[in-house]
Amino acid sequence: MNEPAAPKPAPRIAIVGAGPAGCYTAQFLRKRWSLADIVIYDRHDAPYGLIRYGVAPDHLGTKAIAKQFDRLFARDGVTFVGATDIGTDLTLDQLQADFDVVVLATGLWADRMIDTFHSAATTAVGAAPVAAAPLAGVYGAGRLTRLINGHPAESVQGLHIGRRTVIVGNGNVAVDLVRLMLTPAEVLVSHGVPNEVAAALTAGPLEHMDVVGRSPVYAAKFDLAMIRELGKLDDVRFTSDSPGDDVDENDETAAQAAGTDAPADGTAKADAIRELVEGSSPTATRTVAFHFGWTPDRVFASDAGEVGDAGEAGEARVSRVTFTATPGAGQRDATLELSTDSVCTAVGFTETEGALLRRDAIASPTADLERGLLADGLYCVGWFRRGPVGTIPANRADARTVADAIIHDVEAAAAVLEAAVTST
Amino acid sequence: MKFVILYGTESGNAETVADDLVDELSADNEVESIDMTDAELDTLTPDAFFLVVCSTHGDGGLPASAVPFAELLDAERPDLTGIRYAMFGLGDSSYETYSRGSERIDERLAALGAIRVGEYGRHDASDGSLPNDTALEWARDLVSTLDDVAAVA
Numbered sequence: 028m029n030e031p032a033a034p035k036p037a038p039r040i041a042i043v044g045a046g047p048a049g050c051y052t053a054q055f056l057r058k059r060w061s062l063a064d065i066v067i068y069d070r071h072d073a074p075y076g077l078i079r080y081g082v083a084p085d086h087l088g089t090k091a092i093a094k095q096f097d098r099l100f101a102r103d104g105v106t107f108v109g110a111t112d113i114g115t116d117l118t119l120d121q122l123q124a125d126f127d128v129v130v131l132a133t134g135l136w137a138d139r140m141i142d143t144f145h146s147a148a149t150t151a152v153g154a155a156p157v158a159a160a161p162l163a164g165v166y167g168a169g170r171l172t173r174l175i176n177g178h179p180a181e182s183v184q185g186l187h188i189g190r191r192t193v194i195v196g197n198g199n200v201a202v203d204l205v206r207l208m209l210t211p212a213e214v215l216v217s218h219g220v221p222n223e224v225a226a227a228l229t230a231g232p233l234e235h236m237d238v239v240g241r242s243p244v245y246a247a248k249f250d251l252a253m254i255r256e257l258g259k260l261d262d263v264r265f266t267s268d269s270p271g272d273d274v275d276e277n278d279e280t281a282a283q284a285a286g287t288d289a290p291a292d293g294t295a296k297a298d299a300i301r302e303l304v305e306g307s308s309p310t311a312t313r314t315v316a317f318h319f320g321w322t323p324d325r326v327f328a329s330d331a332g333e334v335g336d337a338g339e340a341g342e343a344r345v346s347r348v349t350f351t352a353t354p355g356a357g358q359r360d361a362t363l364e365l366s367t368d369s370v371c372t373a374v375g376f377t378e379t380e381g382a383l384l385r386r387d388a389i390a391s392p393t394a395d396l397e398r399g400l401l402a403d404g405l406y407c408v409g410w411f412r413r414g415p416v417g418t419i420p421a422n423r424a425d426a427r428t429v430a431d432a433i434i435h436d437v438e439a440a441a442a443v444l445e446a447a448v449t450s451t
Numbered sequence: 452m453k454f455v456i457l458y459g460t461e462s463g464n465a466e467t468v469a470d471d472l473v474d475e476l477s478a479d480n481e482v483e484s485i486d487m488t489d490a491e492l493d494t495l496t497p498d499a500f501f502l503v504v505c506s507t508h509g510d511g512g513l514p515a516s517a518v519p520f521a522e523l524l525d526a527e528r529p530d531l532t533g534i535r536y537a538m539f540g541l542g543d544s545s546y547e548t549y550s551r552g553s554e555r556i557d558e559r560l561a562a563l564g565a566i567r568v569g570e571y572g573r574h575d576a577s578d579g580s581l582p583n584d585t586a587l588e589w590a591r592d593l594v595s596t597l598d599d600v601a602a603v604a
């Protein structure tokens with residue numbers, strides 16, 4: 028009756044991946060269990076994953092979230108073990124043997140590819156594109172943002188952005204690329220972008236960018252604040268091929284089919300693009316053309332013999348890209364053809380080929396992904412749990428859900444144990 | 452004195468500010484920190500002084516954890532006469548809607564009769580700094596003002 032409350036459980040917890048999902052999970056678990064051993068492993072020397080290597084370097088407010096996480100290691104007694112790859116340096120089995128709870132938070136950071144864009148297609152009319160080595164001049168946004176953020180495993184070798192580039196995608200990563208590529212090299216460097224990367228991005232220098240999205244403007248994935256930010260760039264004229272003022276009924280339907288909360292949100296997106304276009308200087312020497320409602324079709328290479336000074340001798344390089352009108356997106360023309368010297372695809376992320384930790388391979392028959400449970404004592408969180416959708420705050424909410432599940436499971440097991448002890 | 456820190460957060464920064472304010476104030480006071488998501492109308496009592504810490508999300512919107520609180524105030528329209536509070540907003544001045552999320556809460560509280568006291572504190576993330584030190588300085592100044600008010604009264 029007058030016994031003191033049982034001490035809170037102090038499980039040993041390993042978290043694999045020191046990106047936002049892993050760090051938020053550690054925060055929530057630490058709040059509940061002040062005495063638990065919590066260790067976060069990462070394959071990189073330095074923690075914070077996407078915040079370090081994926082967030083644009085000029086977005087200081089978002090970068091500052093990492094400072095919040097510094098407190099975990101500096102003050103809250105969470106241990107960071109870097110340069111440790113789970114699967115090679117340590118096996119998952121070893122980790123599970125050493126810890127009561129293991130949480131996988133390794134994210135999904137490989138660029139999603141567009142088959143016909145990332146392999147050299149034959150230029151012969153009517154011939155099927157041939158899957159081959161990646162075509163020179165076609166880059167994934169993940170690689171570019173890692174380069175821009177000084178990722179140790181990325182090299183600037185082979186990167187050449189010339190005078191005309193095409194950005195494929197209309198999410199926030201695509202808008203990041205538009206902004207960063209039009210930012211002067213010295214400003215990039217002042218934000219910590221490596222000199223050689225800043226030089227490669229601005230070497231052209233860029234005179235024209237085409238930004239091509241599959242959705243109509245109403246269903247575009249970018250955030251309004253991201254578009255408004257583009258208005259601050261110097262010497263850029265923006266254009267858009269999206270239809271005029273009112274929400275077209277077809278567009279609205281397409282937007283709803285695409286799962287956005289259109290039309291209210293969608294109208295705001297159309298307005299933001301229109302304001303950007305109308306507010307830009309008609310005499311600017313650089314242009315950015317937004318194209319909405321176009322689905323990637325193919326890339327075409329210049330003949331090996333025509334390669335300019337940018338390419339290596341005999342290297343086939345992108346010279347032209349085509350898109351087809353997305354069904355229901357309200358485009359009048361059937362195809363869009365753009366000439367270009369480089370293509371950057373920002374169309375999402377996926378599982379790395381040959382990844383050592385694959386969720387589907389690890390999940391047991393009793394897995395409950397809604398709670399992040401993969402197997403007894405084994406959990407997953409963030410993009411590794413849900414797939415590559417949602418921002419950093421969404422992964423905080425995700426971390427809370429999974430941390431709550433872990434807390435519930437561990438405390439329920441402790442209560443069962445205590446009841447068994449008491450009844451004997 | 453009894454303080455209640457009400458925080459609205461999206462990426463967790465406002466929550467760490469609330470944690471630091473608890474540490475700072477709890478030496479001399481009774482302090483409680485509550486996520487706006489968990490706030491109920493009973494939380495809003497005149498015997499406490501409220502420190503409202505709220506960030507801004509996206510295009511000047513409320514952070515996720517403040518949305519249920521705003522909806523609660525809009526739906527119930529409680530009479531907040533006698534409630535005193537101070538505001539601290541988090542934002543990024545490179546956006547036009549700097550600190551707007553906190554203002555959305557401030558407007559609601561004021562419209563329902565609560566009285567805002569002291570300086571409207573703000574932190575600007577555009578320099579990459581954390582809001583915590585700015586918030587602690589703001590809270591110290593505020594509390595000294597409250598002491599003056601109490602001494603006069």
